[in-house]
Amino acid sequence: MCSDRLVEGNQLFSSKILEQDPAYFEDLQAGQSPDYFVISCSDSRVSPSVISNSPLGTMFVHRNIANQVRKDDDSLAASLYYALVHLKVKKIIIKGHTGCGGVAAAQGGNEEPHLKGWIKGIKEGFSSQGYSADNDLQELVKANVKAQVEQMKNHPVYKEYGGNTEVAGYLFDLGSGKLEQLDV
Ligand SMILES: [Zn+2]
Structure with a gap:
Protein backbone atom coordinates (compact mmCIF):
# COMPACT_ATOMS: atom_id res chain seq x y z
CA MET A 1 0.00 0.00 0.00
CA GLN A 32 -9.44 6.80 25.80
CA SER A 33 -10.83 4.15 28.12
CA PRO A 34 -10.15 0.79 26.42
CA ASP A 35 -11.24 -2.47 28.04
CA TYR A 36 -8.41 -4.53 26.56
CA PHE A 37 -4.64 -4.55 26.39
CA VAL A 38 -3.78 -6.71 23.38
CA ILE A 39 -0.38 -8.15 22.49
CA SER A 40 -0.51 -9.18 18.85
CA CYS A 41 1.87 -10.31 16.15
CA SER A 42 2.99 -7.55 13.77
CA ASP A 43 1.81 -9.62 10.80
CA SER A 44 -0.10 -7.37 8.38
CA ARG A 45 -2.98 -9.86 8.15
CA VAL A 46 -3.95 -10.00 11.82
CA SER A 47 -4.80 -6.44 12.87
CA PRO A 48 -6.65 -6.99 16.20
CA SER A 49 -9.22 -4.24 15.85
CA VAL A 50 -10.01 -5.15 12.24
CA ILE A 51 -10.50 -8.89 12.89
CA SER A 52 -12.68 -8.25 15.95
CA ASN A 53 -14.70 -5.49 14.30
CA SER A 54 -13.80 -3.18 17.18
CA PRO A 55 -14.30 0.57 17.00
CA LEU A 56 -11.56 3.04 17.90
CA GLY A 57 -11.00 3.27 21.66
CA THR A 58 -11.67 -0.41 22.39
CA MET A 59 -8.14 -1.75 22.74
CA PHE A 60 -4.67 -0.57 23.68
CA VAL A 61 -2.33 -2.57 21.44
CA HIS A 62 1.29 -3.68 21.56
CA ARG A 63 2.64 -5.51 18.53
CA ASN A 64 5.86 -7.34 17.77
CA ILE A 65 6.94 -10.42 15.82
CA ALA A 66 5.14 -13.48 17.24
CA ASN A 67 3.34 -11.60 20.08
CA GLN A 68 6.15 -11.89 22.60
CA VAL A 69 6.15 -10.91 26.26
CA ARG A 70 9.75 -10.31 27.34
CA LYS A 71 10.95 -9.01 30.67
CA ASP A 72 13.83 -7.17 28.97
CA ASP A 73 11.54 -5.34 26.49
CA ASP A 74 11.22 -1.75 27.74
CA SER A 75 8.59 -0.92 25.15
CA LEU A 76 6.33 -3.73 26.32
CA ALA A 77 6.96 -2.91 30.00
CA ALA A 78 5.95 0.73 29.43
CA SER A 79 2.80 -0.25 27.49
CA LEU A 80 1.84 -2.78 30.15
CA TYR A 81 2.35 -0.30 32.97
CA TYR A 82 0.33 2.35 31.16
CA ALA A 83 -2.45 -0.11 30.34
CA LEU A 84 -2.76 -1.31 33.94
CA VAL A 85 -2.11 1.85 35.95
CA HIS A 86 -3.47 4.63 33.77
CA LEU A 87 -6.02 2.97 31.51
CA LYS A 88 -7.11 0.34 34.04
CA VAL A 89 -7.83 -2.24 31.35
CA LYS A 90 -10.12 -5.11 32.32
CA LYS A 91 -8.39 -7.87 30.37
CA ILE A 92 -5.01 -8.64 28.82
CA ILE A 93 -5.06 -10.66 25.61
CA ILE A 94 -2.16 -12.47 23.95
CA LYS A 95 -3.26 -13.05 20.38
CA GLY A 96 -1.34 -15.45 18.15
CA HIS A 97 -2.24 -16.65 14.69
CA THR A 98 -1.90 -19.70 12.49
CA GLY A 99 0.97 -19.71 10.02
CA CYS A 100 3.00 -17.25 12.14
CA GLY A 101 6.23 -16.46 10.30
CA GLY A 102 8.05 -15.64 13.55
CA VAL A 103 7.25 -19.04 15.06
CA ALA A 104 8.10 -20.73 11.76
CA ALA A 105 11.48 -18.95 11.76
CA ALA A 106 12.16 -20.21 15.29
CA GLN A 107 11.19 -23.70 14.20
CA GLY A 108 13.46 -23.49 11.15
CA GLY A 109 16.40 -21.96 13.04
CA ASN A 110 16.71 -18.64 11.18
CA GLU A 111 20.21 -17.18 11.67
CA GLU A 112 19.86 -13.71 10.11
CA PRO A 113 21.79 -11.31 12.38
CA HIS A 114 18.94 -8.84 12.89
CA LEU A 115 16.36 -11.55 13.53
CA LYS A 116 18.11 -14.31 15.43
CA GLY A 117 18.14 -12.61 18.86
CA TRP A 118 14.36 -12.15 18.81
CA ILE A 119 13.78 -15.58 17.31
CA LYS A 120 15.84 -17.24 20.04
CA GLY A 121 13.27 -15.96 22.55
CA ILE A 122 10.38 -17.42 20.52
CA LYS A 123 12.09 -20.80 20.61
CA GLU A 124 12.62 -20.52 24.37
CA GLY A 125 8.90 -19.84 24.68
CA PHE A 126 7.60 -22.98 23.00
CA SER A 127 10.43 -25.03 24.52
CA SER A 128 9.22 -23.97 27.99
CA GLN A 129 5.91 -25.67 27.13
CA GLY A 130 7.64 -28.94 26.23
CA TYR A 131 7.61 -28.43 22.45
CA SER A 132 10.48 -28.49 19.97
CA ALA A 133 11.16 -27.74 16.30
CA ASP A 134 9.99 -31.30 15.57
CA ASN A 135 6.39 -30.42 16.41
CA ASP A 136 4.20 -29.02 13.68
CA LEU A 137 3.82 -25.28 13.26
CA GLN A 138 0.21 -25.24 14.40
CA GLU A 139 1.15 -26.83 17.74
CA LEU A 140 4.07 -24.45 18.16
CA VAL A 141 1.89 -21.41 17.49
CA LYS A 142 -0.48 -22.48 20.29
CA ALA A 143 2.42 -23.34 22.62
CA ASN A 144 3.85 -19.89 21.92
CA VAL A 145 0.61 -18.19 23.00
CA LYS A 146 0.52 -20.28 26.19
CA ALA A 147 4.15 -19.44 26.95
CA GLN A 148 3.47 -15.71 26.53
CA VAL A 149 0.42 -15.89 28.82
CA GLU A 150 2.70 -17.42 31.48
CA GLN A 151 5.39 -14.84 30.85
CA MET A 152 2.80 -12.10 31.27
CA LYS A 153 1.68 -13.51 34.61
CA ASN A 154 5.33 -13.58 35.71
CA HIS A 155 6.18 -10.13 34.34
CA PRO A 156 7.34 -7.82 37.17
CA VAL A 157 4.98 -5.02 36.07
CA TYR A 158 2.00 -7.39 35.96
CA LYS A 159 2.93 -8.84 39.35
CA GLU A 160 3.09 -5.40 40.91
CA TYR A 161 0.14 -3.71 39.21
CA GLY A 162 -1.91 -6.46 37.55
CA GLY A 163 -4.06 -7.37 40.57
CA ASN A 164 -6.78 -9.69 39.34
CA THR A 165 -6.64 -8.54 35.71
CA GLU A 166 -7.44 -11.55 33.56
CA VAL A 167 -4.78 -12.74 31.10
CA ALA A 168 -6.14 -14.78 28.19
CA GLY A 169 -4.70 -16.42 25.09
CA TYR A 170 -6.41 -16.26 21.70
CA LEU A 171 -5.68 -17.74 18.31
CA PHE A 172 -6.67 -16.16 15.00
CA ASP A 173 -7.07 -18.69 12.21
CA LEU A 174 -5.94 -17.11 8.96
CA GLY A 175 -7.56 -19.91 6.97
CA SER A 176 -11.08 -19.42 8.35
CA GLY A 177 -10.98 -15.87 9.73
CA LYS A 178 -12.13 -17.17 13.14
CA LEU A 179 -10.81 -16.00 16.49
CA GLU A 180 -10.94 -18.51 19.36
CA GLN A 181 -9.91 -18.38 22.99
CA LEU A 182 -7.32 -20.99 23.91
CA ASP A 183 -7.35 -23.10 27.03
CA VAL A 184 -4.30 -21.79 28.84
ZN1 LIG B 1 2.99 -13.83 13.28
Whole structure:
Protein backbone atom coordinates (compact mmCIF):
# COMPACT_ATOMS: atom_id res chain seq x y z
CA MET A 1 0.00 0.00 0.00
CA CYS A 2 1.56 3.34 -1.01
CA SER A 3 1.12 6.49 1.02
CA ASP A 4 -1.51 7.94 -1.33
CA ARG A 5 -3.59 4.86 -0.79
CA LEU A 6 -3.34 5.44 2.97
CA VAL A 7 -4.60 9.02 2.67
CA GLU A 8 -7.37 8.07 0.26
CA GLY A 9 -8.45 5.22 2.54
CA ASN A 10 -8.46 7.56 5.50
CA GLN A 11 -10.65 10.09 3.69
CA LEU A 12 -13.19 7.35 3.02
CA PHE A 13 -12.96 6.14 6.64
CA SER A 14 -13.40 9.58 8.23
CA SER A 15 -16.13 10.79 5.88
CA LYS A 16 -18.19 7.63 6.45
CA ILE A 17 -18.01 8.08 10.22
CA LEU A 18 -18.79 11.80 10.07
CA GLU A 19 -21.85 11.10 7.94
CA GLN A 20 -23.30 9.04 10.77
CA ASP A 21 -21.98 11.09 13.68
CA PRO A 22 -20.65 14.60 13.02
CA ALA A 23 -19.25 14.85 16.59
CA TYR A 24 -17.43 11.50 16.52
CA PHE A 25 -13.85 12.77 16.34
CA GLU A 26 -14.51 15.66 18.67
CA ASP A 27 -15.72 13.15 21.28
CA LEU A 28 -12.82 10.80 20.53
CA GLN A 29 -10.17 13.36 21.41
CA ALA A 30 -11.57 13.70 24.93
CA GLY A 31 -9.65 10.56 25.95
CA GLN A 32 -9.44 6.80 25.80
CA SER A 33 -10.83 4.15 28.12
CA PRO A 34 -10.15 0.79 26.42
CA ASP A 35 -11.24 -2.47 28.04
CA TYR A 36 -8.41 -4.53 26.56
CA PHE A 37 -4.64 -4.55 26.39
CA VAL A 38 -3.78 -6.71 23.38
CA ILE A 39 -0.38 -8.15 22.49
CA SER A 40 -0.51 -9.18 18.85
CA CYS A 41 1.87 -10.31 16.15
CA SER A 42 2.99 -7.55 13.77
CA ASP A 43 1.81 -9.62 10.80
CA SER A 44 -0.10 -7.37 8.38
CA ARG A 45 -2.98 -9.86 8.15
CA VAL A 46 -3.95 -10.00 11.82
CA SER A 47 -4.80 -6.44 12.87
CA PRO A 48 -6.65 -6.99 16.20
CA SER A 49 -9.22 -4.24 15.85
CA VAL A 50 -10.01 -5.15 12.24
CA ILE A 51 -10.50 -8.89 12.89
CA SER A 52 -12.68 -8.25 15.95
CA ASN A 53 -14.70 -5.49 14.30
CA SER A 54 -13.80 -3.18 17.18
CA PRO A 55 -14.30 0.57 17.00
CA LEU A 56 -11.56 3.04 17.90
CA GLY A 57 -11.00 3.27 21.66
CA THR A 58 -11.67 -0.41 22.39
CA MET A 59 -8.14 -1.75 22.74
CA PHE A 60 -4.67 -0.57 23.68
CA VAL A 61 -2.33 -2.57 21.44
CA HIS A 62 1.29 -3.68 21.56
CA ARG A 63 2.64 -5.51 18.53
CA ASN A 64 5.86 -7.34 17.77
CA ILE A 65 6.94 -10.42 15.82
CA ALA A 66 5.14 -13.48 17.24
CA ASN A 67 3.34 -11.60 20.08
CA GLN A 68 6.15 -11.89 22.60
CA VAL A 69 6.15 -10.91 26.26
CA ARG A 70 9.75 -10.31 27.34
CA LYS A 71 10.95 -9.01 30.67
CA ASP A 72 13.83 -7.17 28.97
CA ASP A 73 11.54 -5.34 26.49
CA ASP A 74 11.22 -1.75 27.74
CA SER A 75 8.59 -0.92 25.15
CA LEU A 76 6.33 -3.73 26.32
CA ALA A 77 6.96 -2.91 30.00
CA ALA A 78 5.95 0.73 29.43
CA SER A 79 2.80 -0.25 27.49
CA LEU A 80 1.84 -2.78 30.15
CA TYR A 81 2.35 -0.30 32.97
CA TYR A 82 0.33 2.35 31.16
CA ALA A 83 -2.45 -0.11 30.34
CA LEU A 84 -2.76 -1.31 33.94
CA VAL A 85 -2.11 1.85 35.95
CA HIS A 86 -3.47 4.63 33.77
CA LEU A 87 -6.02 2.97 31.51
CA LYS A 88 -7.11 0.34 34.04
CA VAL A 89 -7.83 -2.24 31.35
CA LYS A 90 -10.12 -5.11 32.32
CA LYS A 91 -8.39 -7.87 30.37
CA ILE A 92 -5.01 -8.64 28.82
CA ILE A 93 -5.06 -10.66 25.61
CA ILE A 94 -2.16 -12.47 23.95
CA LYS A 95 -3.26 -13.05 20.38
CA GLY A 96 -1.34 -15.45 18.15
CA HIS A 97 -2.24 -16.65 14.69
CA THR A 98 -1.90 -19.70 12.49
CA GLY A 99 0.97 -19.71 10.02
CA CYS A 100 3.00 -17.25 12.14
CA GLY A 101 6.23 -16.46 10.30
CA GLY A 102 8.05 -15.64 13.55
CA VAL A 103 7.25 -19.04 15.06
CA ALA A 104 8.10 -20.73 11.76
CA ALA A 105 11.48 -18.95 11.76
CA ALA A 106 12.16 -20.21 15.29
CA GLN A 107 11.19 -23.70 14.20
CA GLY A 108 13.46 -23.49 11.15
CA GLY A 109 16.40 -21.96 13.04
CA ASN A 110 16.71 -18.64 11.18
CA GLU A 111 20.21 -17.18 11.67
CA GLU A 112 19.86 -13.71 10.11
CA PRO A 113 21.79 -11.31 12.38
CA HIS A 114 18.94 -8.84 12.89
CA LEU A 115 16.36 -11.55 13.53
CA LYS A 116 18.11 -14.31 15.43
CA GLY A 117 18.14 -12.61 18.86
CA TRP A 118 14.36 -12.15 18.81
CA ILE A 119 13.78 -15.58 17.31
CA LYS A 120 15.84 -17.24 20.04
CA GLY A 121 13.27 -15.96 22.55
CA ILE A 122 10.38 -17.42 20.52
CA LYS A 123 12.09 -20.80 20.61
CA GLU A 124 12.62 -20.52 24.37
CA GLY A 125 8.90 -19.84 24.68
CA PHE A 126 7.60 -22.98 23.00
CA SER A 127 10.43 -25.03 24.52
CA SER A 128 9.22 -23.97 27.99
CA GLN A 129 5.91 -25.67 27.13
CA GLY A 130 7.64 -28.94 26.23
CA TYR A 131 7.61 -28.43 22.45
CA SER A 132 10.48 -28.49 19.97
CA ALA A 133 11.16 -27.74 16.30
CA ASP A 134 9.99 -31.30 15.57
CA ASN A 135 6.39 -30.42 16.41
CA ASP A 136 4.20 -29.02 13.68
CA LEU A 137 3.82 -25.28 13.26
CA GLN A 138 0.21 -25.24 14.40
CA GLU A 139 1.15 -26.83 17.74
CA LEU A 140 4.07 -24.45 18.16
CA VAL A 141 1.89 -21.41 17.49
CA LYS A 142 -0.48 -22.48 20.29
CA ALA A 143 2.42 -23.34 22.62
CA ASN A 144 3.85 -19.89 21.92
CA VAL A 145 0.61 -18.19 23.00
CA LYS A 146 0.52 -20.28 26.19
CA ALA A 147 4.15 -19.44 26.95
CA GLN A 148 3.47 -15.71 26.53
CA VAL A 149 0.42 -15.89 28.82
CA GLU A 150 2.70 -17.42 31.48
CA GLN A 151 5.39 -14.84 30.85
CA MET A 152 2.80 -12.10 31.27
CA LYS A 153 1.68 -13.51 34.61
CA ASN A 154 5.33 -13.58 35.71
CA HIS A 155 6.18 -10.13 34.34
CA PRO A 156 7.34 -7.82 37.17
CA VAL A 157 4.98 -5.02 36.07
CA TYR A 158 2.00 -7.39 35.96
CA LYS A 159 2.93 -8.84 39.35
CA GLU A 160 3.09 -5.40 40.91
CA TYR A 161 0.14 -3.71 39.21
CA GLY A 162 -1.91 -6.46 37.55
CA GLY A 163 -4.06 -7.37 40.57
CA ASN A 164 -6.78 -9.69 39.34
CA THR A 165 -6.64 -8.54 35.71
CA GLU A 166 -7.44 -11.55 33.56
CA VAL A 167 -4.78 -12.74 31.10
CA ALA A 168 -6.14 -14.78 28.19
CA GLY A 169 -4.70 -16.42 25.09
CA TYR A 170 -6.41 -16.26 21.70
CA LEU A 171 -5.68 -17.74 18.31
CA PHE A 172 -6.67 -16.16 15.00
CA ASP A 173 -7.07 -18.69 12.21
CA LEU A 174 -5.94 -17.11 8.96
CA GLY A 175 -7.56 -19.91 6.97
CA SER A 176 -11.08 -19.42 8.35
CA GLY A 177 -10.98 -15.87 9.73
CA LYS A 178 -12.13 -17.17 13.14
CA LEU A 179 -10.81 -16.00 16.49
CA GLU A 180 -10.94 -18.51 19.36
CA GLN A 181 -9.91 -18.38 22.99
CA LEU A 182 -7.32 -20.99 23.91
CA ASP A 183 -7.35 -23.10 27.03
CA VAL A 184 -4.30 -21.79 28.84
ZN1 LIG B 1 2.99 -13.83 13.28
